[in-house]
Amino acid sequence: MPVLTTEDRLVAQIKRLKTERQAIILAHNYHYQVGEIQDVADFLGDSLELSQKAAQTDAKVIVFCGVHFMAETAAVLCPDQTVLLPDLSAGCGMSEMITAEEVRNMKAEHPGAVVVCYVNSSAAVKAESDICCTSSNAVNVVRSIPEDREIIFIPDQYLGDYVTRKTGRKLILFNGYCPTHFRIMASELEASKKAHPDALVLAHPECTPEVSALADQVLSTSGICLESQKTQKKEIIVATETGILHRLQKENPTKSFVPACSWCDCAHMKVNNNLEKVLWSLEEMRYPVEVPASIRVRAKSAIDRMLEISR
Numbered sequence: 001m002p003v004l005t006t007e008d009r010l011v012a013q014i015k016r017l018k019t020e021r022q023a024i025i026l027a028h029n030y031h032y033q034v035g036e037i038q039d040v041a042d043f044l045g046d047s048l049e050l051s052q053k054a055a056q057t058d059a060k061v062i063v064f065c066g067v068h069f070m071a072e073t074a075a076v077l078c079p080d081q082t083v084l085l086p087d088l089s090a091g092c093g094m095s096e097m098i099t100a101e102e103v104r105n106m107k108a109e110h111p112g113a114v115v116v117c118y119v120n121s122s123a124a125v126k127a128e129s130d131i132c133c134t135s136s137n138a139v140n141v142v143r144s145i146p147e148d149r150e151i152i153f154i155p156d157q158y159l160g161d162y163v164t165r166k167t168g169r170k171l172i173l174f175n176g177y178c179p180t181h182f183r184i185m186a187s188e189l190e191a192s193k194k195a196h197p198d199a200l201v202l203a204h205p206e207c208t209p210e211v212s213a214l215a216d217q218v219l220s221t222s223g224i225c226l227e228s229q230k231t232q233k234k235e236i237i238v239a240t241e242t243g244i245l246h247r248l249q250k251e252n253p254t255k256s257f258v259p260a261c262s263w264c265d266c267a268h269m270k271v272n273n274n275l276e277k278v279l280w281s282l283e284e285m286r287y288p289v290e291v292p293a294s295i296r297v298r299a300k301s302a303i304d305r306m307l308e309i310s311r
């Protein structure tokens, strides 16, 4: 009989409890997700795909292996289901950069402007916004807004800058950014391109404009996964969080992936996260993520508008 490893046992227990609780495990392509958690998930995706999945599932319990704002988004979309976040310390540096009050101040300075809010934000910030977007649909969301309307784009200035370059629309930006992607230096990427002259370069739009300008394509995390499968190139330089490499390597065993920056990771989250926490989450139904109705209803309207144009 094969000897079961600790990981095998944990996975077996997670699967048993998942059935018992009528639960589904959703995991982000990399948001602090270590490989074994990605492997036990029912669904792995980018922020848009995960929101769509949460909106569609009839599972009683959603275990969200992602950062807090994503679990909150699921809680907004599924008020009658239980959304669990295995580790409450899984925050997002960018989403913590902006408060609802700051959005209200921007709106007061630009009355009549449409507020487009990157999904990497709290529910309270979404509640002050007109429409959400993710990295994969930000360009289309902005294009959906009439030309004569001013647009406030929060909180990611670099995603906003990328959207401006793609659409030609002038956006009123907030000065937020992703502290993880900020670590990717254009000079390092240039050196990497010299060392791998035939490599395809794929970057996430949270990167600085200097880094994005060096990429062949700028894509969401799932876009990066899809393009890596499609390309004939054997070497791919990836400018995003390093947790994505697990999925990329697993799906493309004959290709080689070079991180544009080997320390571009939300390390504190990864350290905290493991299969045990997913198991305890299901065992003890912890930690439930709930959003008060006063915020939830307004935040849902902004998320629903995004989902409407992203079908």
Ligand code: 13P
Pocket: 029, 045, 046, 047, 048, 120, 134, 135, 136, 178, 204, 206, 219, 220, 221, 222, 241
């Ligand atoms: P994606 O929507 O591309 O998965 O990006 C989410 C994110 O937070 C990247 O850091």
Ligand code: SF4
Pocket: 031, 067, 091, 092, 093, 094, 095, 120, 178, 179, 180, 181, 206, 241, 266
């Ligand atoms: Fe937030 Fe950046 Fe970490 Fe994504 S990679 S969770 S945007 S801090």
